[in-house]
Amino acid sequence: AYLEQIDALEPSLHAYRRVTPELALAQAAAVDDARRAGQALGPLAGVPVALKDIFVTEGVETTSGSAILAGWIPPYQGAHARRLAEAGAVLLGKLTMDEFGMGSANENTPFEPVHNPWALSHVAGGSSGGSAAAVAARSCALALGSDTGGSIRQPASLCNLVGLKPTYGRVSRHGMIAFASSLDQAGPMAREVGDAALALGVLAGADPLDATSLDAPVPDYLAAVDQGARGGLDGAKIGVHRGALELEGLDADVRARFEASLTRLEDAGARVVDIELPHFEHAVATYYVLATAEASSNLARYDGVRYGHRSAADSLRQTYEATRHDGFGPEVKRRILLGTFVLRAESYADYYGRAMKVRTLIARDYARAFERCDLIASPTAPIPSWPLGAKIDDPLALYLLDMFTIGANLAGLPAISIPAGFTSAAPRLPIGVQLIGPRLAEPALLGAAAAHE
Numbered sequence: 001a002y003l004e005q006i007d008a009l010e011p012s013l014h015a016y017r018r019v020t021p022e023l024a025l026a027q028a029a030a031v032d033d034a035r036r037a038g039q040a041l042g043p044l045a046g047v048p049v050a051l052k053d054i055f056v057t058e059g060v061e062t063t064s065g066s067a068i069l070a071g072w073i074p075p076y077q078g079a080h081a082r083r084l085a086e087a088g089a090v091l092l093g094k095l096t097m098d099e100f101g102m103g104s105a106n107e108n109t110p111f112e113p114v115h116n117p118w119a120l121s122h123v124a125g126g127s128s129g130g131s132a133a134a135v136a137a138r139s140c141a142l143a144l145g146s147d148t149g150g151s152i153r154q155p156a157s158l159c160n161l162v163g164l165k166p167t168y169g170r171v172s173r174h175g176m177i178a179f180a181s182s183l184d185q186a187g188p189m190a191r192e193v194g195d196a197a198l199a200l201g202v203l204a205g206a207d208p209l210d211a212t213s214l215d216a217p218v219p220d221y222l223a224a225v226d227q228g229a230r231g232g233l234d235g236a237k238i239g240v241h242r243g244a245l246e247l248e249g250l251d252a253d254v255r256a257r258f259e260a261s262l263t264r265l266e267d268a269g270a271r272v273v274d275i276e277l278p279h280f281e282h283a284v285a286t287y288y289v290l291a292t293a294e295a296s297s298n299l300a301r302y303d304g305v306r307y308g309h310r311s312a313a314d315s316l317r318q319t320y321e322a323t324r325h326d327g328f329g330p331e332v333k334r335r336i337l338l339g340t341f342v343l344r345a346e347s348y349a350d351y352y353g354r355a356m357k358v359r360t361l362i363a364r365d366y367a368r369a370f371e372r373c374d375l376i377a378s379p380t381a382p383i384p385s386w387p388l389g390a391k392i393d394d395p396l397a398l399y400l401l402d403m404f405t406i407g408a409n410l411a412g413l414p415a416i417s418i419p420a421g422f423t424s425a426a427p428r429l430p431i432g433v434q435l436i437g438p439r440l441a442e443p444a445l446l447g448a449a450a451a452h453e
């Protein structure tokens with residue numbers, strides 16, 4: 001049924017980079033055999049899932065949305081595809097994304113950009129836009145995205161989904177193609193909070209192949225969802241940094257839906273308290289220095305020798321140059337240039353070093369705020385979806401849209417985006433609300449999201 005849905009919708013949606021029907025049917029048959037034989041089934045037995053194309057899949061082309069990786073067929077299985085398969089999930093295919101995760105609209109790609117199922121002329125968000133569109137359109141039951149600066153939460157909010165970015169290290173990064181390694185984290189995108197909890201339970205846990213993965217015990221996330229849905233939020237304190245809502249550019253509908261969500265959380269027993277995040281305004285600048293610096297280092301491996309595309313030329317040096325010239329898109333080139341600039345010996349202290357210090361201040365802001373509240377609420381994105389092509393020539397405007405999401409990445413904190421209603425005028429577009437928690441507070445986030453649901 002899902003493969004038929006994909007066939008029917010893909011011509012207008014473009015959420016899939018590649019569909020893997022043979023693999024899906026073989027995995028489904030194996031689950032069915034196990035069921036018939038009376039074997040124990042995994043928690044995702046028979047659930048049709050799809051992966052953002054940033055996740056390495058053995059034997060299935062993996063491009064991270066880039067022409068430079070076109071044709072690369074990984075010789076190994078990444079942690080995410082492996083854990084999902086072990087849990088019985090069925091892989092339907094790989095989903096479109098902004099090149100290397102760099103973008104907010106899925107338009108930074110040499111391939112066809114994804115369209116928003118709620119309004120086909122509009123963007124689905126990014127960089128995990130294919131994941132969001134596929135789940136929202138029921139072209140898969142569940143998808144994984146990656147979140148370096150909001151790429152799970154922002155498309156989830158633009159497509160009316162639940163999107164969870166776990167605590168840094170909660171989920172392995174092994175087999176997730178690196179963008180900015182100190183910020184990257186994988187997580188689920190789902191239509192309901194319970195689905196996200198189920199998937200997180202499968203993905204979370206230590207991995208000897210990722211030295212930054214945490215070996216904290218994995219709690220029962222589904223129990224947290226049940227508890228939130230049943231018992232509400234008795235006494236939980238939800239912090240709001242009001243100053244962030246006064247910044248320029250917050251859409252009136254987004255603000256109204258955010259206030260309505262606060263009321264909803266209060267109705268479920270929470271108390272809303274004011275908090276301050278004094279360095280909030282510096283998060284975007286800090287992120288775009290650090291993320292580009294790390295990206296310029298991570299992307300140095302695409303040299304035309306080791307992976308994917310090669311533009312052969314007369315010398316090795318010319319081969320590097322031609323490969324990168326042809327293989328990387330304009331946004332990726334812009335970020336590599338920015339990243340190498342901030343890391344130059346002459347500018348390191350002024351840019352990279354200073355951004356690292358501000359990152360520490362931002363993390364400290366959150367730690368102080370959590371002395372006064374249990375979770376922090378904000379809009380997920382300052383505006384709802386916009387027409388395809390409308391912002392493609394204004395990268396700075398797109399960077400500013402990340403203001404609410406990147407703090408959680410800089411501080412390594414878990415954060416969730418949950419559906420909060422729709423815009424008041426046509427086209428009715430989804431709006432999301434974000435909750436951020438202290439380190440490893442995924443159960444509290446999922447519980448609050450379930451109480452809100």
Ligand code: GLN
Nearest residue numbers: 101102103148149150151
């Ligand atoms: N908008 C962010 C960026 O372009 C999204 C990054 C991400 O989370 N992958 O960097």
